[in-house]
Each structure stands twice: as C-alpha cells, then as structure tokens.
Amino acid sequence: xxxxxxMDVSLSMTRPVSLDGSEEFQRKNLAVHGLNxxxxxxxxxxxxxxxALMAFxxxxxxxxxxxxxxxxxxxxxxxxxxxxxTCVESALNGVSNVVQQEWGSACPCQVVLVTxxxxxxxxxxLRHSLHTLKHRGDDKKFPLPxxxxxxxxxxxxxxxxxxxxxxxxxxxEELLRxxxxxxxxxxxxxxxxxxxxxxxxxxxxxxxxxxFHAVLHCGNxxxxxxxxPRPEPIVMDEEVEPMPRSVNTDLEIVGFIxxxxxxxxxxxxxxxxxPINVNKExxxxxxGATDELEEEPSASQMAGKSxxxxxxxxxxxxxxGMVALVQLGPEWYGMLYSQADxxxxxxxxxxxxxxxxxxxxxxxxxxxxxxxSEAAENPYGEDDSKSPFPLQPPVKRSYAQNVTVWIxxxxxxxxxxxxxxxxxKLPDKTQTFYKELNRLRKAALxxxxxxxLKGMADLLERECTLLPDSAHPxxxxxxxxxxxQLKLASTGDSQYAAxxxxxxxxxxxxxS
Numbered sequence: 001x002x003x004x005x006x007m008d009v010s011l012s013m014t015r016p017v018s019l020d021g022s023e024e025f026q027r028k029n030l031a032v033h034g035l036n037x038x039x040x041x042x043x044x045x046x047x048x049x050x051x052a053l054m055a056f057x058x059x060x061x062x063x064x065x066x067x068x069x070x071x072x073x074x075x076x077x078x079x080x081x082x083x084x085x086t087c088v089e090s091a092l093n094g095v096s097n098v099v100q101q102e103w104g105s106a107c108p109c110q111v112v113l114v115t116x117x118x119x120x121x122x123x124x125x126l127r128h129s130l131h132t133l134k135h136r137g138d139d140k141k142f143p144l145p146x147x148x149x150x151x152x153x154x155x156x157x158x159x160x161x162x163x164x165x166x167x168x169x170x171x172x173e174e175l176l177r178x179x180x181x182x183x184x185x186x187x188x189x190x191x192x193x194x195x196x197x198x199x200x201x202x203x204x205x206x207x208x209x210x211x212f213h214a215v216l217h218c219g220n221x222x223x224x225x226x227x228x229p230r231p232e233p234i235v236m237d238e239e240v241e242p243m244p245r246s247v248n249t250d251l252e253i254v255g256f257i258x259x260x261x262x263x264x265x266x267x268x269x270x271x272x273x274x275p276i277n278v279n280k281e282x283x284x285x286x287x288g289a290t291d292e293l294e295e296e297p298s299a300s301q302m303a304g305k306s307x308x309x310x311x312x313x314x315x316x317x318x319x320x321g322m323v324a325l326v327q328l329g330p331e332w333y334g335m336l337y338s339q340a341d342x343x344x345x346x347x348x349x350x351x352x353x354x355x356x357x358x359x360x361x362x363x364x365x366x367x368x369x370x371x372x373s374e375a376a377e378n379p380y381g382e383d384d385s386k387s388p389f390p391l392q393p394p395v396k397r398s399y400a401q402n403v404t405v406w407i408x409x410x411x412x413x414x415x416x417x418x419x420x421x422x423x424x425k426l427p428d429k430t431q432t433f434y435k436e437l438n439r440l441r442k443a444a445l446x447x448x449x450x451x452x453l454k455g456m457a458d459l460l461e462r463e464c465t466l467l468p469d470s471a472h473p474x475x476x477x478x479x480x481x482x483x484x485q486l487k488l489a490s491t492g493d494s495q496y497a498a499x500x501x502x503x504x505x506x507x508x509x510x511x512s
Contacts, residue, residue, distance in 0.1 A: 001229035002050040002066055002103060003042075003110045004095050005035060007077075010057040010086040012118035013157075017192050025194075027116045027157045032077045033194060034155065034201040035114065038209070039077075043070040045211040048228045048272055052098060056091035057083035058124060066102050086120035088113075088175070089129040092143040099148060108149035108229075110208060111183075117158040117168045126171050144178040152176055152183035153204055157197065160187045216273070216310060218253040218324070223309040225251075227350065228272040231328075236355055245329060245355055252327045253313075253336070255369055259321050261389045262335060265360050267351040273336065274348070275310035314338055314348040325366065326350065331357050333366050362390030404443035415440055416456065423463050426475035430505050437482055438502045441489060445499050453490035457483040474508050481506035 013028040042049065050066040053073050063076045091113075099109050119126040133142055154172055156163060163169040172185055186204055188196045212230040216223045233244035317324060318338035326334050332355040340346040353359035357367060372378055379388035406412045419440065422433035437456075444452040460483040464476050485503045488496035 004052050006113045007055045008115035009055045030197045031114045034197045039070045058087045060091045060094035087124040088126045105147045110151045112153045114155045117156045117163045152179040154185045156187045214249045216251045221309040224276040247328045253324045255325045256322050271350045273350050364391045450490045453486045457486035
C-alpha cells in the first residue's frame, strides 16, 4: 500500500515554538522531525513499500516521486523552502493526479497530511472549499473522495485545544468524512515540543505502520515471514452479529492445487510475503526481495547460506505452476503464489479469499479437498488430461435452465406455431407436443397470462375439428385432452393451475 506524505510549507508553519532552555524552533522543524522518525521506521520495517513526498502551499509540488529510497526522502525534507498561504484543495488534487498516474484507480493508498491546522484565508482555503461543496459544477468537483481506496491521516502540529478555539477541528473532521472516514486525525497531546510530536507520530506508526509478523507452517517446515501491507480486519455484513475477523499470525498451508483449477478467484486483498532478513543474495533464488534491500555483508552471507522454507516454497510454486492454499483463521482461507514483476524478479504473494468454508464454489468446501493419494483413482487421469474441477452443483441453477421470455409478439407466435406443427403430426410427435405445451403453460402461469391458456385451448379444439379423415384416431383424443387441461388451468384454480404440474399424455388403447 503506497504512501503519499503531503507536507504543508505555508507561512503559518514557520510560526516559532519556544522550547525550554533551548533555541526557538518552527512548527515546520517539529513536523520534519516527526516525518524523519516515520521514514526511519519505514526504512527498517516497511522497506518494500513505496512512498512519495509532496509539498504544498497555494500550489503543490512533487518533491520525491514514489520510491523505496528513504534517504532521498529524508534529504528532501531537509531542503524544504517556505512559501505562501495554505490551499488544501489544490494539494489534494495533486495527490489524486500523482497516485492515478503511478498506480491507477484500483490500488489502495495512504495519505499522510502534515499541517499545523491553519486552514488558509479567503478563496482557496479549506473553510471556503467546504462551504462551496454544494454549489459546484461537474468540472470543479472537490477532490474527495479520491477515485482510489484511501486512508487519510491528518497530522496536526497543534494540540486539540488550539484547533477547537476556531472551527479548524470541525473542518478537518469534515475533510476526513469526505475521504470516506477511513483514517484518523492526530493532534499533539500536551505542550508543543519535540517529545510530544514524537509521541504523535508514534501513535500513527502503531496504528498504520506496525509490521505484520507471522509464521508460515507446512507440515514440519516453517518460516518467519513479514506481510506487506498489513492485512486489515474485515467485517462480514451478512452475519447476524458481525465481528471483525483478523488474519492469524500462524499461517497454515493446508494443500496445493494447480493454477488452472484455482483460475482467477475473487479476493479481498493481495499482500507481499517476505522471509525475515531478506537480502539481495536470497533474492537471486526468488524470495521477491529487490536489489534495493541489501544488508551488511555479514547478514547477507548468513541469510544466503541458511536454509529458508519460504524461499523453497516460492521456487517450487513458480516451477510447478501451482498455488498453496493457506488457512488464515477459522473458516477463512487464502492462497500463496508466485507473481512476476519482471522477467528477472518475482514475488511470493498472498491473496485473501472471503471468509467462509467454500469461498470458491467450483472447488466446493475447502475442508473436503484432499491429496490425490487418498482418491480411489487419480482425478486428473493418468496423463493429466482431465480435471475434477469445476464441481457440478447438486441443484441445477435457475440461470442454467432455458427460460421462456416473450419480449416481442413474434417470439410468442413462434412458440404457438411450434405447438400447432407438432399437433398436426400426432401421435408421432406426442412427446414433443406435450413438452412444448408444458413449456408454454408454465410461462403463461408465471406471467399470469390466463388469456393465452384459453386462446391456446381454442386453437387446439379448432385443430381437432380440422383433422382429415385419414388422421389417426389418437390425435383427436390427445388434442381434446390437452385443450381441456389448458381451460382448467386458465381458471386460476390452484387445483389445476399448479406451476410444477405437467400435462401428461392421455392413455388410450390405440398405441401399438
């Protein structure tokens, strides 16, 4: 999950803060100190994530495009210049442009807005932007909510009391609501100083940037892994008493399946899985780490020579073209697979399915799957020419059946003519005649089209009177019987108009 850091460099950020027994600092200095703390944490724990740095006042500027080089981000922080008034709307438009250009509109992103709570003045201020929301044309829409999934974190280099003296807190809360509400406002607790700003950024780290460590198990093998981004708890709306579900820190591989059988399943989210202490040397055998993650030679040599189950798993899945089904919690599963970023680099990825015993209908219940060795015969055939999937549902789905729909009069006319053609070939077409007749009867009952049943009965009686002398005597009996049944159904009486009832051929003594 990439991060955009949006740094306020307006004049209000240059307001001095008096610290006990030391020189005066500007609010901008405190903000830079907090961001350096965040970048140092991400460099140690979130090295696979991309981060961009933007500065804004009345205009916005992309100082550092999305990168994993946190030294470049910290260097840019040290060279910030001061500009004019605050214009949050312009900065948010910049974030939207930068993220969509780099990641599109499907990738979730975290936005960290660092400001002093000053909303700006006049046109372009946040206060003015929010007051004019309902009076805008389509060409000047407010940038929130973003077209991509977003978590907005507002870091205010001011305490809550200072923000509540004006309407700043109300406006920031409205900004958070417009973004979708999936975020938080952080304020300084206590006096404004280095220590309190550190504590504020520490709360952000604990909330949004704490690493997710887990242990990946497969039989007697295991490996310590780290998952990027951190899997979020989810709530299933259809539950009577919905409770958040979180991914376990013990991930258990329950089996392996071919990529063709898993197909392209619907997933909640995708995550990168890395073994602990990844490095370039291990990357060469395929863990998904990048060249930018080199460590000191001693650690690199140790990790490169140490056996690692995660490396073995990634290489095996990549070569064999399979995925590993992994249990994330009670009745919650996902899959591990190899995904190539380029011709030379591939990553071990984890996708989370929706919670439930059968998240993929074509596989059936996950707990019913088992090894091939336990099957009476190889379900894939001796030469892998067949597959046991997809499983056929026990009940035929309604959308898999032929449904009669009359959109135009010509469609109804065609169905009536088909019945009459078969009626003239009785008794040779008895089965086909009654099949088409029952299909029309069910459709008419479903639509409440009683007049059709009465009209069809009249047509069959007319056909009975037009039978030639050479006609088989069974034809007259079948036509009269069918017409009588349709007349009874046209009355709407539940005894004769049951939807599931079929008109059966009349038993006669003429059949040989």
